Amino acid sequence: xxxxxxxxxxxxxxxxxxxxxxxxxxxxxxxxxxxxxxxxxxxxxxxxxxxxxxxxxxxxxxxxxxxxxxxxxxxxxxxxxxxxxxxxxxxxxxxxxxxxxxxxxxxxxxxxxxxxxxxxxxxxxxxxxxxxxxxxxxxxxxxxxxxxxxxxxxxxxxxxxxxxxxxxxxxxxxxxxxxxxxxxxxxxx
Amino acid sequence: xxxxxxxxxxxxxxxxxxxxxxxxxxxxxxxxxxxxxxxxxxxxxxxxxxxxxxxxxxxxxxxxxxxxxxxxxxxxxxxxxxxxxxxxxxxxxxxxxxxxxxxxxxxxxxxxxxxxxxxxxxxxxxxxxxxxxxxxxxxxxxxxxxxxxxxxxxxxxxxxxxxxxxxxxxxxxxxxxxxxxxxxxxxxxxxxxxxxxxxxxxxxxxxxxxxxxxxxxxxxxxxxxxxxxxxxxxxxxxxxxxxxxxxxxxxxxxxxxxxxxxxxxxxxxxxxxxxxxxxxxxxxxxxxxxxxxxxxxxxxxxxxxxxxxxxxxxxxxxxxxxxxxxxxxxxxxxxxxxxxxxxxxxxxxxxxxxxxxxxxxxxxxxxxxxxxxxxxxxxxxxxxxxxxxxxxxxxxxxxxxxxxxxxxxxxxxxxxxxxxxxxxxxxxxxxxxxxxxxxxxxxxxxxxxxxxxxxxxxxxxxxxxxxxxxxxxxxxxxxxxxxxxxxxxxxxxxxxxxxxxxxxxxxxxxxxxxxxxxxxxxxxxxxxxxxxxxxxxxxxxxxxxxxxxxxxxxxxxxxxxxxxxxxxxxxxxxxxxxxxxxxxxxxxxxxxxxxxxxxxxxxxxxxxxxxxxxxxxxxxxxxxxxxxxxxxxxxxxxxxxxxxxxxxxxxxxxxxxxxxxxxxxxxxxxxxxxxxxxxxxxxxxxxxxxxxxxxxxxxxxxxxxxxxxxxxxxxxxxxxxxxxxxxxxxxxxxxxxx
Numbered sequence: 043x044x045x046x047x048x049x050x051x052x053x054x055x056x057x058x059x060x061x062x063x064x065x066x067x068x069x070x071x072x073x074x075x076x077x078x079x080x081x082x083x084x085x086x087x088x089x090x091x092x093x094x095x096x097x098x099x100x101x102x103x104x105x106x107x108x109x110x111x112x113x114x115x116x117x118x119x120x121x122x123x124x125x126x127x128x129x130x131x132x133x134x135x136x137x138x139x140x141x142x143x144x145x146x147x148x149x150x151x152x153x154x155x156x157x158x159x160x161x162x163x164x165x166x167x168x169x170x171x172x173x174x175x176x177x178x179x180x181x182x183x184x185x186x187x188x189x190x191x192x193x194x195x196x197x198x199x200x201x202x203x204x205x206x207x208x209x210x211x212x213x214x215x216x217x218x219x220x221x222x223x224x225x226x227x228x229x230x231x
Numbered sequence: 232x233x234x235x236x237x238x239x240x241x242x243x244x245x246x247x248x249x250x251x252x253x254x255x256x257x258x259x260x261x262x263x264x265x266x267x268x269x270x271x272x273x274x275x276x277x278x279x280x281x282x283x284x285x286x287x288x289x290x291x292x293x294x295x296x297x298x299x300x301x302x303x304x305x306x307x308x309x310x311x312x313x314x315x316x317x318x319x320x321x322x323x324x325x326x327x328x329x330x331x332x333x334x335x336x337x338x339x340x341x342x343x344x345x346x347x348x349x350x351x352x353x354x355x356x357x358x359x360x361x362x363x364x365x366x367x368x369x370x371x372x373x374x375x376x377x378x379x380x381x382x383x384x385x386x387x388x389x390x391x392x393x394x395x396x397x398x399x400x401x402x403x404x405x406x407x408x409x410x411x412x413x414x415x416x417x418x419x420x421x422x423x424x425x426x427x428x429x430x431x432x433x434x435x436x437x438x439x440x441x442x443x444x445x446x447x448x449x450x451x452x453x454x455x456x457x458x459x460x461x462x463x464x465x466x467x468x469x470x471x472x473x474x475x476x477x478x479x480x481x482x483x484x485x486x487x488x489x490x491x492x493x494x495x496x497x498x499x500x501x502x503x504x505x506x507x508x509x510x511x512x513x514x515x516x517x518x519x520x521x522x523x524x525x526x527x528x529x530x531x532x533x534x535x536x537x538x539x540x541x542x543x544x545x546x547x548x549x550x551x552x553x554x555x556x557x558x559x560x561x562x563x564x565x566x567x568x569x570x571x572x573x574x575x576x577x578x579x580x581x582x583x584x585x586x587x588x589x590x591x592x593x594x595x596x597x598x599x600x601x602x603x604x605x606x607x608x609x610x611x612x613x614x615x616x617x618x619x620x621x622x623x624x625x626x627x628x629x630x631x632x633x634x635x636x637x638x639x640x641x642x643x644x645x646x647x648x649x650x651x652x653x654x655x656x657x658x659x660x661x662x663x664x665x666x667x668x669x670x671x672x673x674x675x676x677x678x679x680x681x682x683x684x685x686x687x688x689x690x691x692x693x694x695x696x697x698x699x700x701x702x703x704x705x706x707x708x709x710x711x712x713x714x715x716x717x718x719x720x721x722x723x724x725x726x727x728x729x730x731x732x733x734x735x736x737x738x739x740x741x742x743x744x745x746x747x748x749x750x751x752x753x754x755x756x757x758x759x760x761x762x763x764x765x766x767x768x769x770x771x772x773x774x775x776x777x778x779x780x781x782x783x784x785x786x787x788x789x790x791x792x793x794x795x796x797x798x799x800x801x802x803x804x805x806x807x808x809x810x811x812x813x814x815x816x817x818x819x820x821x822x823x824x825x826x827x828x829x830x831x832x833x834x835x836x837x838x839x840x841x842x843x844x845x846x847x848x849x850x851x852x853x854x855x856x857x858x859x860x861x862x863x864x865x866x867x868x869x870x871x872x873x874x875x876x877x878x879x880x881x882x883x884x885x886x887x888x889x890x891x892x893x894x895x896x897x898x899x900x901x902x903x904x905x906x907x908x909x910x911x912x913x914x915x916x917x918x919x920x921x922x923x924x925x926x927x928x929x930x931x932x933x934x935x936x937x938x939x940x941x942x943x944x945x946x947x948x949x950x951x952x953x954x955x956x957x958x959x960x961x962x963x964x965x966x967x968x969x
Contacts (some may be wrong), residue, residue, distance in 0.1 A: 058245050059248065062245075064247075088563055110279060110280040110281070113282075114279040114280065114282045115280075115281045115282060116279075116280040116282075116283060117280070117282030118279075118280030118281070119268050119270050119280075120270065120274075121271035121272060121273055121274035122270060122271065122272060122273070123271070123272065123273040124274065149272075150272070153272050154272070155269045155270050155271065155272050156269075156270045157267040157268065157270075158267065158268050158270065159265050159266070159267055159268075159270075160265070160266040160267065160268055163266065177803065184759055190654050213781045214815065
């Protein structure tokens with residue numbers, strides 16, 4: 043009997059797998075493209091070099107750019123408007139920084155937001171607010187390290203439950219406050 | 232090696248494996264992604280990163296004026312809810328209110344002022360504001376008296392803008408601004424207010440204490456859907472039904488078609504179109520004759536029913552005398568009963584007499600000014616805070632005549648779309664051609680804006696300032712505040728600021744008449760009149776924005792005083808219809824629950840919201856009784872031509888057993904040629920069919936006074952609807968139930 047000509051099992055299997063994977067990739071690409079429909083605001087700029095050290099040296103305090111810590115949960119990042127508040131007048135000490143500032147000015151003129159990589163974060167199940175910590179007089183460096191000495195902000199401490207608890211334990215003035223500060227529900231949603 | 236055929240088992244194995252690969256690869260990619268924060272270009276005021284702010288403002292999706300709270304986080308409006316302390320809606324909100332975000336974020340919004348070199352070409356050229364203002368100012372220099380007109384929409388043009396436009400036009404010698412839109416026409420706002428003047432001597436809309444009533448007789452009032460203040464009435468209705476321990480109010484609804492309000496009623500009485508007044512007269516006659524109500528009132532008001540003949544009323548309304556007697560006894564046999572004259576009766580030529588007959592029922596039962604009875608809408612005790620007047624259809628016709636005669640040189644249009652909303656027979660679009668400069672302030676290119684020379688887009692209501700004197704307010708007067716909840720998304724400008732800038736450019740008397748530097752200064756000065764003793768202007772301004780408006784703490788109902796008109800006997804007047812032979816069908820257009828008069832058609836949430844009775848969406852249908860459809864030889868999903876002497880449209884047949892066989896109903900709201908991607912080219916506009924008939928007393932449009940004929944086209948199109956067609960098809964085969 044003549045054998046039927048057809049692809050053998052493993053070949054066929056691999057081919058179908060390949061086709062399916064390609065289909066999934068194409069579909070996801072199409073979906074991503076269609077998300078960026080016309081008329082959306084201009085896409086953000088993702089790479090703009092920013093040195094914390096230079097800004098602190100120039101006299102900016104942490105809360106000047108991150109005032110959210112005084113009143114709310116999140117520190118926030120400054121708007122381009124705030125950046126331009128200084129940069130339309132201030133020239134950099136180091137001429138090498140000028141191209142980055144030019145790009146900032148361009149972004150402002152294009153009304154295009156800038157994306158910054160997130161450095162510190164808490165998981166969604168944690169209820170954290172800056173405000174009570176700042177009110178208690180805890181310095182920014184206590185958790186974020188000496189950002190004033192960093193060019194590129196880096197996480198210094200592992201901001202995990204042990205980190206929080208060690209401080210909550212040691213700072214409590216009496217047993218009652220300690221009991222409150224180590225209660226699960228004070229941090230966990 | 233033997234090749235393995237692809238069996239079902241193998242296929243499933245492969246699919247599972249491929250799926251797993253896809254999921255795993257997807258996850259890995261996501262895990263490696265760095266999270267990015269996006270900076271504001273300009274940070275909104277009061278924005279606290281990661282924290283929500285709730286701003287109190289006023290809904291503008293219909294003329295009711297409900298208070299809303301908008302959740303704003305990171306400078307973006309995210310969710311609209313009812314304002315719990317607002318006396319009108321008390322935290323409740325309807326679907327149209329919730330969809331307001333889609334006005335703000337609509338992709339078809341105009342993003343800057345534009346010029347259209349040739350009207351109707353849809354070729355828009357962006358302009359700078361200064362350029363645009365310059366062009367308008369040139370046309371306004373040395374105008375002839377009464378050559379400038381302003382058409383607004385009631386509820387869409389905020390009250391402060393109405394007053395500012397009035398000052399502006401007065402200084403220029405123009406006509407007073409006209410507020411006209413289809414929503415208010417179908418609500419019967421002008422005829423209801425005019426009847427209040429005739430019967431109670433006050434120009435105010437009637438309001439009804441449905442919440443405390445034991446029996447409610449609704450004469451075509453769609454108070455659970457669209458009529459006047461549907462959220463406030465729905466809340467009251469909920470209380471009437473099950474808010475009071477051991478008491479469940481009864482609702483009877485009279486209308487040729489089963490609307491959603493009718494469907495909620497204990498009894499729906501399908502009366503002949505335009506016979507609401509006759510039913511009310513018959514009920515009153517029976518109450519007086521059988522002495523069912525308070526004896527003194529029966530004696531005092533017996534003369535009202537001298538001319539009423541029960542048999543004739545039964546014949547006109549198509550409700551047997553015995554049935555009328557049962558209903559009259561049910562109405563009278565309660566502590567608190569109220570009869571509501573609604574929108575559908577206001578669309579007939581006999582509206583004033585019919586509304587009077589319904590009010591008379593409240594009068595003979597002693598329910599005028601009583602708990603669970605009828606009141607008048609209270610107004611704030613300040614002369615400047617009367618509700619803005621709504622223009623009647625007759626006034627619009629007058630304007631169209633002036634336009635056609637070339638008397639109007641500049642026409643401003645804000646928050647109204649007369650090209651779509653006036654019957655085609657009025658020929659508004661043709662008259663527009665005779666106006667040298669047409670300026671629209673629309674946020675979208677609607678049918679009227681398409682015929683404008685300039686479009687100077689106003690902010691949407693979530694970005695703009697204003698206030699609205701709520702009409703009808705229910706248990707106390709309310710002035711509802713409107714404030715921006717987000718920064719304007721685009722290069723739009725408040726129309727009030729445009730008028731102020733124009734006044735400055737024109738200089739002289741006009742600039743003197745409008746001395747305010749900007750919209751907010753005008754608004755602050757205006758609302759400062761509302762502040763009480765010992766409250767600073769700034770303090771009031773803060774409270775005004777925080778609370779969402781002004782209202783007294785306690786109830787302040789307005790009790791109507793019957794006027795001398797009640798000394799005359801009431802008369803039944805037959806409704807008059809235009810068009811078609813005697814065999815033609817009565818046309819009953821109604822406001823779509825979702826799209827209302829068409830202004831919601833550009834919001835996809837509303838487009839996809841099924842009609843509560845037919846479950847249909849995204850199109851225009853004509854509701855036909857299966858008996859009538861059988862005679863016409865049409866069935867579900869057939870496309871038919873609906874023809875009146877004034878126009879013709881196509882619509883898809885929806886077999887509706889809950890409509891009288893002599894009546895067809897078509898929802899208003901679709902039929903846009905423009906108005907963005909979600910609205911344009913969808914369905915048809917039943918207003919095109921209407922005869923331009925005026926109800927004589929109030930000058931209102933008799934929008935239910937047209938008869939139509941229906942002709943099959945032989946084409947079919949499946950109507951998008953939630954319910955299955957299967958049951959309906961079966962019903963067609965076996966005939967109507969019973």
